[in-house]
Amino acid sequence: MNPMDTITQQFTAHNYKLTSQREAIVKVLLDNEKDHLSVEEVYMLVKGSYPQLGLATVYRTLELLCELHLVEKMNFGDGVSRYDLRSEDHDHMHHHLICDSCGKVAEIKDDWLAELEEKLEKEYGFSVTDHRLDFKGTYRICTGSGCKRPKEGQAIS
Incomplete structure (x- = not known):
């Protein structure tokens, strides 16, 4: 649909x-x-x-x-x-990379927290229904006025 x-x-x-x-x-x-x-x-x-x-x-x-x-x-x-x-x-919201220099936001659609969610359920009886994770920093290739950031899944050289 x-x-x-x-x-x-x-x-x-x-x-x-x-x-x-x-x-x-x-x-x-x-x-x-x-x-x-x-x-x-x-x-x-x-x-x-x-x-x-x-x-x-x-x-x-x-x-x-x-x-x-x-x-x-x-x-x-x-x-x-x-x-x-x-x-x-996706079961959860995606995660973000936020550049401190220029403010560009890139999305990460992979859910890296599934294992942690299972552990929270098992050890604390807490069932996670959603989460969001934002990483703040600066790309090596940021000019300050704009990142020439990689596409999703592409490594930075």
């Missing part, structure tokens, strides 16, 4: 309408999935198609998407909330 169908089903299941404005917001998130957009960035991208759209509508829609567990609200330590679509192909 494609992501838009999943989102439409969630809206319907919770008796919400997927208005054309909400759909445009979701499409911006889908089209910019790797960018971890802020409310303002989503607003600017949607405003071209819907000039009458208000920032408050974007904010409310993103909060609703969070409430429906379709989007994860995150902060990378710079005081800006960003929004990231949840993916059906």
Whole structure:
């Protein structure tokens, strides 16, 4: 099932309408999935198609998407909330590499914490339902104005 169908089903299941404005917001998130957009960035991208759209509508829609567990609200330590679509192909959220020099964010989709989760369940009786792990640092190849970071799974030379 494609992501838009999943989102439409969630809206319907919770008796919400997927208005054309909400759909445009979701499409911006889908089209910019790797960018971890802020409310303002989503607003600017949607405003071209819907000039009458208000920032408050974007904010409310993103909060609703969070409430429906379709989007994860995150902060990378710079005081800006960003929004990231949840993916059906992963049990947990992915992890991030955050460059201190230029602010670039790279995703790591591998779940390196599965063994730790099993240990928490076994030793503490604690069942992990989700987790997020962010690594902060600097790429060797960062120029300060932008990283020429590797693609997912590619080593840095």
